[in-house]
Amino acid sequence: MSLNYSKRMNNIKASEIRELLKLTQKPEIISFAGGLPAPELFPVEEMKKISVEVLDEQGTKALQYGPTEGYEPLRVEITKRMEKVGVKADPNDILVISGSQQGLDFSGKIFLNEGDIVLCESPSYLGAINAFKAYEPKFIEVPTDEHGMIMEDLEEILKNNDRVRIIYVIPDFQNPSGRTWSEDRRKRIVELANEYNVVIIEDNPYGELRFEGEFLPAVKHYDTEGRVVFLGTFSKIFCPGLRLGWVCADSEALNKYILVKQGADLQASTISQMQVAKFLEEYDIEAHIEKLRTVYRKRRDLMIGTMKEEFPEGVKFTNPEGGLFTWVVLPEHINARVLAEKALANNVAFVPGGSFFPNGGNENTFRLNYSNMDEEKIVIGIKRLAKAIKEMM
Template structure:
């Protein structure tokens, strides 16, 4: 049989992280690799009540085909939560998606022609990179510091890429770095986007999970031109398994998103939408999120303390105020894929940084997740990692 695949089939590979996750399913493994929420915090009992209530009152409708736009009470609940963080939206500006991964994919589908340019943080979320690659996009990476994407570097890239389609940014507790874009940069990004007539895709799955510092308004809060497409999800504040996310954008965009979502999966799971809405009607999701924050804060603090204690001193790392990740930068000569292999031998899983760079540069970085391990596992895992790092970095010094 001759090769039938589309050209794009050679561009997109099964995500490295997800392949790593398979290895990490062994029970003896301490995994800092995934981006999994703590499953022991999922409101299982409450969901059982919600399922029963939905099936009792609304059984057939909850299992039938439903509108592409999504279940209205769920969209209204989202509008209420968005209002609390400074985004005023109405019903026609909200589309329910099958996780925020679908929101990213549909964004590529709606905006990207072959060879189009996306401006993004360096590094950035690897599953977004893969999704945009499906539409044959090019990536222009903008340097970050501890306060997120750097605005002078962004302006330079906007000048050099006047046809760029959008800036893709994760301003809150960025994946993979855990960094947050500071306030004045948010305002500046909007100014620059307007000046250079480019859209902003604000991917915000983690913003609600802030466990220290002061909350910052989303970039969309400053948007007066309908230039910001805001993506978020229930994955980090409720459960990821139900695959529910949303897009908040101007109606002119949402209308087109709806047409493309029809081609992708007709609509998101009707039952998942109704039980999530029912949960928010019956229970206090904000109180639930407070519980998540308390646990993640403790785990993050434990990991940072252990890193400080066990890692060599010439390693730098981010100190997140929320979200799920810590980013580690090793000395420039160290290849983190070696560290990854050595850690695996010691039953510790991490993610090497390289796939987070769309153009595949910086090899000396790695990502650690703290949301899905106990304090004891974090202590033991970071200790073992520290031993690997001391050993490998010593080798580096002696050989180089």
């Protein structure tokens, strides 16, 4: 049987990360592949108690449809999270969505026509690239350095391209590079967006996972004309399986997201929203986040330290101030996809870097996650990986 599929399906490919995660379900695999939080830090016992309380107190409401915008007590709590990243917001500025990945898909649906241009960091988040590709845009990668997207290059691209519709950025502990934008660049990108009438999609899953260095406000903090759409999530600071994130935007843009949400799935899970709101009411989320920071800082230090000891000369990697990832650059003649096959044969997994570049190339790069594996596995896995690199060099 041959069905007639839409043309856009030609642009939708399986996520390399999700496919790799299938392989890494085997217990013998040491996986640095996914952006997975540490499962041992999930508040399982607390959520058991919370779930019973929600069903006892509001069982019929928890199991019923709710408003598209989201459960209001949770939206109030989300405004407090926005304050943590330097953004003053009202509950009416918030739409609860089914993970911030849904917000990326909605952004493409709202802002992109075929042939429009998306500007993104080089490299950029694979999940965003895949979400936008469905809407058939062109991608222009803006060069980056250790302080984020280079504003002079961004300005030159904006001057010479009149179909730019989205500038997609992850300013804090970027996925995949782990880099963080300077304050000057956060201010400047808003100025350029105002000048060239472009929307900024600010993806901020990791902003609260800072281990060291100075806190920097979100790009949305500097928004003067309602051009910044902020995507947040509970996945990295709480529990990813609940699939809860949010959009924070000015009313005109937010109304578009609400309309698209209605057409997609009507609303995010009512019971999940109530569970999170109840947890935030009864427990100290800040203490929970601090526990995450402490564990992830230790694992980052261990991974970076082991890489310094074991990786051969000529291999470079970032040392992020927070988040979940470090980014590795190999000598140009080494293909990270071939390396990934050799590493998997030795029960170590990572994500080759080429997929993080929408226009291809850069096959000598890869991403490592340090949040998910315990300390012993980090050391064993990096040593195995170093051995494979040395063999290829």
